Amino acid sequence: MSTGIRVAALDDVPEGEGIVIDKSVTGTEDHIALLRDTDGGVWALDDTCTHEDASLADGWVEDGCVECPLHSAKFCLKDGAAQSLPATRDARPHRVEVRDGEIYLFPGEAP
Amino acid sequence: MAAHVERIVIVGGGVGGVSTAAALRAGGYDGELTLVDAGEFPYDRPPLSKEFLAGAKDFEQLALQRPEWYDEQKVRLVNPATVTALRADRAGVELADGTFLPADRVVLAVGGEAARPPIPGGDDPRVHVLRTAEDAERLRSALLPGARILVVGAGLIGAEVASTARALGCEVVLADPAAPPLAGAVGEQVAAWLHGVHAERGVTTVRAGVESFTATASGLQARLSGEEHPRVFDAAVLGVGMVPQTALARAAGLEVYGGIVVDEGQSTSNPAVLAVGDPVRRRCDGVLLPRAEHWEAAQLDGRRAAATVLGTPAPAPTASWFWTDRHGLHVEAVGEPAAAETLVVRGVLGVPPFAAFGLRGHIVVGAVAVDDPTSVRAARRMIDRATTVDPGRLADPSADLRRMLRG
Numbered sequence: 243m244s245t246g247i248r249v250a251a252l253d254d255v256p257e258g259e260g261i262v263i264d265k266s267v268t269g270t271e272d273h274i275a276l277l278r279d280t281d282g283g284v285w286a287l288d289d290t291c292t293h294e295d296a297s298l299a300d301g302w303v304e305d306g307c308v309e310c311p312l313h314s315a316k317f318c319l320k321d322g323a324a325q326s327l328p329a330t331r332d333a334r335p336h337r338v339e340v341r342d343g344e345i346y347l348f349p350g351e352a353p
Numbered sequence: 354m355a356a357h358v359e360r361i362v363i364v365g366g367g368v369g370g371v372s373t374a375a376a377l378r379a380g381g382y383d384g385e386l387t388l389v390d391a392g393e394f395p396y397d398r399p400p401l402s403k404e405f406l407a408g409a410k411d412f413e414q415l416a417l418q419r420p421e422w423y424d425e426q427k428v429r430l431v432n433p434a435t436v437t438a439l440r441a442d443r444a445g446v447e448l449a450d451g452t453f454l455p456a457d458r459v460v461l462a463v464g465g466e467a468a469r470p471p472i473p474g475g476d477d478p479r480v481h482v483l484r485t486a487e488d489a490e491r492l493r494s495a496l497l498p499g500a501r502i503l504v505v506g507a508g509l510i511g512a513e514v515a516s517t518a519r520a521l522g523c524e525v526v527l528a529d530p531a532a533p534p535l536a537g538a539v540g541e542q543v544a545a546w547l548h549g550v551h552a553e554r555g556v557t558t559v560r561a562g563v564e565s566f567t568a569t570a571s572g573l574q575a576r577l578s579g580e581e582h583p584r585v586f587d588a589a590v591l592g593v594g595m596v597p598q599t600a601l602a603r604a605a606g607l608e609v610y611g612g613i614v615v616d617e618g619q620s621t622s623n624p625a626v627l628a629v630g631d632p633v634r635r636r637c638d639g640v641l642l643p644r645a646e647h648w649e650a651a652q653l654d655g656r657r658a659a660a661t662v663l664g665t666p667a668p669a670p671t672a673s674w675f676w677t678d679r680h681g682l683h684v685e686a687v688g689e690p691a692a693a694e695t696l697v698v699r700g701v702l703g704v705p706p707f708a709a710f711g712l713r714g715h716i717v718v719g720a721v722a723v724d725d726p727t728s729v730r731a732a733r734r735m736i737d738r739a740t741t742v743d744p745g746r747l748a749d750p751s752a753d754l755r756r757m758l759r760g
Binding site: 256257258259300302309311312313314326327328330331 | 371372375397399416417418419422649652674676683726727730731753755
């Protein structure tokens with residue numbers, strides 16, 4: 243198990259919002275959306291909505307879910323489970339750790 | 354849930370029917386669940402006027418659920434099949450082939466048909482409508498580069514078809530007598546700007562209705578109201594609304610009035626029969642609401658119907674929401690923008706991304722956004738929570754909407 247990639251400071255991601263971590267950094271197939279819930283928790287999912295080409299990092303994050311900015315499909319932050327149509331496929335989750343105000347991403351590792 | 358509900362039949366595999374099935378399982382229903390659908394598989398309709406019509410998505414990509422989902426969720430898909438009668442006397446439904454499906458509860462998710470007003474000559478095969486994948490395929494074959502296409506009706510479907518046809522290289526005339534079209538859905542100012550985009554993108558807009566079609570040697574002749582000479586087209590598309598499917602409900606003696614009438618929990622006048630989606634009119638607090646006819650509304654109907662059957666709390670009410678795409682612009686509207694007293698524009702109206710918030714006093718009642726989804730998501734929560742807003746901050750694109758929601 244790796245020590246993770248330091249991808250952002252916690253303060254870089256306001257509550258209720260997300261930022262994109264480029265795949266050149268994560269080494270994953272898709273970019274990764276770093277999403278900060280309204281309770282302050284930080285989660286990571288593949289950035290591209292499983293329905294159509296939209297960035298989940300631009301979505302609305304609230305109460306454990308992110309809502310896609312295009313057609314409002316909802317995904318569970320914890321495990322990426324699709325919560326509503328038009329998404330029919332889950333988003334891939336990645337493990338995140340917050341240490342000393344820094345966010346570390348573990349691309350490809352289950353949360 | 355009433356202990357005797359062990360068999361549920363959903364009639365119709367659009368977004369309303371499929372959402373009902375999903376919500377029943379998510380809510381813990383473990384009895385028999387049957388979905389009767391007339392098509393090859395339940396599919397999603399919004400792309401029919403956009404990516405599917407343009408040929409950018411194929412039919413399989415329209416599936417409302419993965420093929421394995423039906424087995425995983427123990428939803429028995431009976432298709433292609435058509436329900437011909439509700440049999441309250443025998444507690445079940447009858448299919449066209451004579452099969453009888455017993456049911457303790459029936460959920461009607463029967464949708465509707467594209468309206469075909471009685472225009473003389475309107476039965477010409479070159480006069481299209483758009484409601485099903487078959488309609489879209491037929492229409493696509495007419496949208497050849499250079500083809501002369503008349504789109505009748507500049508509402509959501511008409512505007513999307515005009516945009517898609519233009520992108521495919523057609524010569525498009527878009528006719529609608531309203532000035533501007535969609536004002537009731539997005540408010541006058543945004544509607545006027547949106548309609549103006551058509552001309553900027555090479556669509557000819559005409560403020561007129563169509564009076565007749567005539568087949569001639571040179572093509573399909575259309576006579577538009579107020580015009581001296583008819584125009585000639587290769588094909589026409591009517592985007593003038595839908596006709597709710599009420600025949601089954603009517604034959605079963607259910608209350609029908611401009612749609613299948615249901616209560617707040619989606620029950621029809623027969624408590625064993627519920628109805629969801631486009632053909633439905635809900636009666637809330639004694640007021641019979643108009644048909645919603647939006648994709649998300651059908652989904653919410655399904656969740657409410659499932660909650661009624663399961664006896665669980667109904668999902669929280671929320672402002673209505675829809676999206677539409679035209680000429681590369683993503684438009685979303687929430688609530689009732691047309692009911693606003695004042696309009697607060699965040700950004701510059703006509704320079705996307707922007708959003709127009711409709712206010713009554715300091716309360717948001719509706720919003721429309723172009724390429725600005727965050728504003729609409731914020732507006733929806735402001736409407737749902739009746740948040741008091743400061744119009745000055747709302748208009749400032751640098752002011753944080755999430756913070757305004759927290760007060």
